[in-house]
Amino acid sequence: MSTAGWLPNGFTVQQTDTNHTRLSVAVGGSGPVLVLLHGWPQTSRAWARVMPELARNHTVVAPDLRGTGDSDRPEHGYAKTNQADDIRGILNALNLTGPVAVAGHDIGSMVAFAWAAAHPEDVSHLILVDSLLPGLGLEEAMNVAEGGMWHFGFFMSPRIPEMLFDGHELEFFTATFTAMSNPGTFSDHDLAAYAQAYTGRERLRGGFEHYRTLLADGRENLALLAERKLPMPVLAIGSTESGTTTAQALALHADNVRGAVAPTGHFVAEEDPDWFTKTVTDFVA
Template sequence: MRRTALLSLALLIATPATTIATSAMAQIVPFPSSFVVRDVPTNGTTLHVRMGGKGPAVVLLHGYGETGDMWAPLAIDLMRDHTVIVPDLRGLGLSARPAGGYDKKTQGQDIAGLLDALRVDKVDLVTHDIGNMVGFAFAAAHRDRVKRFVLMDAPIPGVGAWDEILKNPLLWHFRFGGPDMERLVAGRERIYLDRFWNEFSATPARFSEASRAHYARLYALPGAMHAGFAQFAAFDQDVIDDRAALAAGKLDMPVLAVGGAKSFGPTMAVVMRSAANNVTEAVVPDSGHWLMEEQPAATVRLVRDFLDAGK
């Protein structure tokens, strides 16, 4: 490893996704204007959600250093035959920033509550980075609700060789903490995030300047870096929760484990075979960790083919 269904009528009356942000936060690749955006109360917090398309539901969960905006190219492809649901995770993007609840078991319940609010039962699930961890917690607790599960390029706390993965010096930020961490990065969010966008990319230039500026602005919003650090600080609890969930048995739904060739690569499938019975391995050539930024077309094709196989 080098680098690492449907809303109620009232809920559907919302602003098109292409117009909800200020001009300073315009999406790099906009969601189609047919998508609606709403802040949905769930599990004691509120998630910022984009929703569009028609057909079986698919939920897309982002990771650290990005927001749900990362999924626009995939959402554009899937919307022709899916209802596409794209939240920002608790504390990140334009979702609310509660004081606690950043363990992934709680965030999995955020997703369950969101789907209940949208009157959606079963879903396909596509996740990346921290989204893998939230998605795994949701899938383990609600196995009958997830039809197919795609995980991209990040480990799961407590699963497989987690303890060995933690020893990789490139993952120093997993343990970055203490009373001064927020003060150290205040006003320097772009500097902090650039390190990940650069070091976890096969070709850093593919993570565009426009995308960097966009996400740096979102992570500089009040409380956003605090919430981001809280995602990592919860890992010890996540290990306990994930191992308890696996004590009930591995996941049975089909799983696609995707790694960037210059990041997790085939290790992603090795990790998931410790947690699921039906795992397909996929490696995206010439990509690091940021699959949707570095190789969007190849990544979209992998996801599309895997979801289509379940029809």
């Protein structure tokens, strides 16, 4: 998908070869580095409404995760610790030194968390936005036998979700985005752009690969946390639906955890960009 239509003024998009993958990354602003990692089913476009304000005081780095947007869709490498190496490679290619602040939403939170757990020296501040974490409650939340969320296990299935979603991307995204956000958050143009970014079985596969590693991600997270707690300040932002669930799950695994509840649904940065930018800026400052 072309980035030209949504990219804020002052930002450029670069293609970076790192960790055996070509990744697309939007960069803008100046000052301390703030990395923004989007979730599924989105791209770096998810941060468009907050990037200009955050770039006033930060060098903002917003990649398309592997498998999404304008980045490559390799067959393998979707473990969250390996994707953390993707981001480390991007920063190295951009000559940006750490430690850096990182904010992740949804799947991007899982990558951010794995990065902080595997390489705590890289991360000055960790911001997790409305996401359950593998190894820290996700497995229980997706247990359908106990009333858990069905979609995690379904998306993990090989080939089946691509086959069933093919040709129905816009229908699904429209229903999902509108059900999980405040009314009016996403225009028809927004929904069409996200649907286009995942249209076709190969693009769908790239997105679902993020789910197919979740059980292994959980085991890896628990092994990393058994070695040490997270030393950096952590801000866990929940929605009106999820509340402080993630902050509570992290309490035993980090020295400094703060919880906040956004006045929004799942898509915090797009539903209330002013609240998001103020909350993140105050936390990082």
